[in-house]
Amino acid sequence: MLEMKQTVSGYNKIPVLHLSELFIGAKSFTGVLGRNGMGKTTLLRTIMGELPAWQGTIALNGIDITGYQPHQRAAAGIGFVPQGRQIFPQLTVEENLRMGCVKQFSRAEEIIGQMLDIFPRLKRLLAQPGGALSGGEQQLLALARCLCGRPQLVLLDEPTEGIQPNICEEIIDTLQRLRHEMDISIILVEQDIEFLYALSDRIHVIEKGQIVRQIDPATTPSARVAEQYLGFNA
Numbered sequence: 001m002l003e004m005k006q007t008v009s010g011y012n013k014i015p016v017l018h019l020s021e022l023f024i025g026a027k028s029f030t031g032v033l034g035r036n037g038m039g040k041t042t043l044l045r046t047i048m049g050e051l052p053a054w055q056g057t058i059a060l061n062g063i064d065i066t067g068y069q070p071h072q073r074a075a076a077g078i079g080f081v082p083q084g085r086q087i088f089p090q091l092t093v094e095e096n097l098r099m100g101c102v103k104q105f106s107r108a109e110e111i112i113g114q115m116l117d118i119f120p121r122l123k124r125l126l127a128q129p130g131g132a133l134s135g136g137e138q139q140l141l142a143l144a145r146c147l148c149g150r151p152q153l154v155l156l157d158e159p160t161e162g163i164q165p166n167i168c169e170e171i172i173d174t175l176q177r178l179r180h181e182m183d184i185s186i187i188l189v190e191q192d193i194e195f196l197y198a199l200s201d202r203i204h205v206i207e208k209g210q211i212v213r214q215i216d217p218a219t220t221p222s223a224r225v226a227e228q229y230l231g232f233n234a
């Protein structure tokens, strides 16, 4: 589905990301783990096209999208839920969801109905302004809004940041359900190792903009990974 080769990107002429290779398969859940400032968000922004790749190639389903702008990548099937969620705080939950349906406005009712089945907590909040929701509810809304665009690949940047544990559980359950109900792949950036372990088929560890290790959560204990790559015991 997504293939990156020899990709370099960064800020103000200073390279931050130096990926030799990254392959994301169809219907896969890939975790990205790393300490603060190691380039996790830079990776997602480069995939989304917010940061241009200075070198290398990015291909989606065999099509070279390296030169695509973010809106072209969105149209090609990539959705991004950035850190901090970035919902529209003045708009109601329903209006936020409608904004996610811009590609298929004529089907907005049907798509929003499907999202409310997947995210039942949003039903009773439909008339509330997005800014009045709790952090966890805003995270669910941001994810639902992204899914309204029918992406094939969803980029999720630290969805558990500042969120209560019970909503983290709900986000895990929702993502697991999505995996069975929708044909999507997810790249999940997180520092919460148990969250990553609950969802990822494979975890890439990123250090100084490079993938230094790939972990199979089924065979490597999370405590060892947390100690080695985050510097604490999980």
Ligand SMILES: Nc1ncnc2c1ncn2[C@@H]1O[C@H](COP(=O)(O)OP(=O)(O)OP(=O)(O)O)[C@@H](O)[C@H]1O
Pocket: 011, 012, 016, 034, 035, 036, 037, 038, 039, 040, 041, 042, 043
């Ligand atoms: N807008 C920016 N301008 C200049 N440098 C930036 C910018 N954003 C990030 N950087 C730098 O790029 C490097 C990687 O940052 P990035 O946000 O990708 O890290 P991260 O792994 O996502 O960290 P965090 O967990 O703190 O979000 C850091 O050194 C950071 O200071």
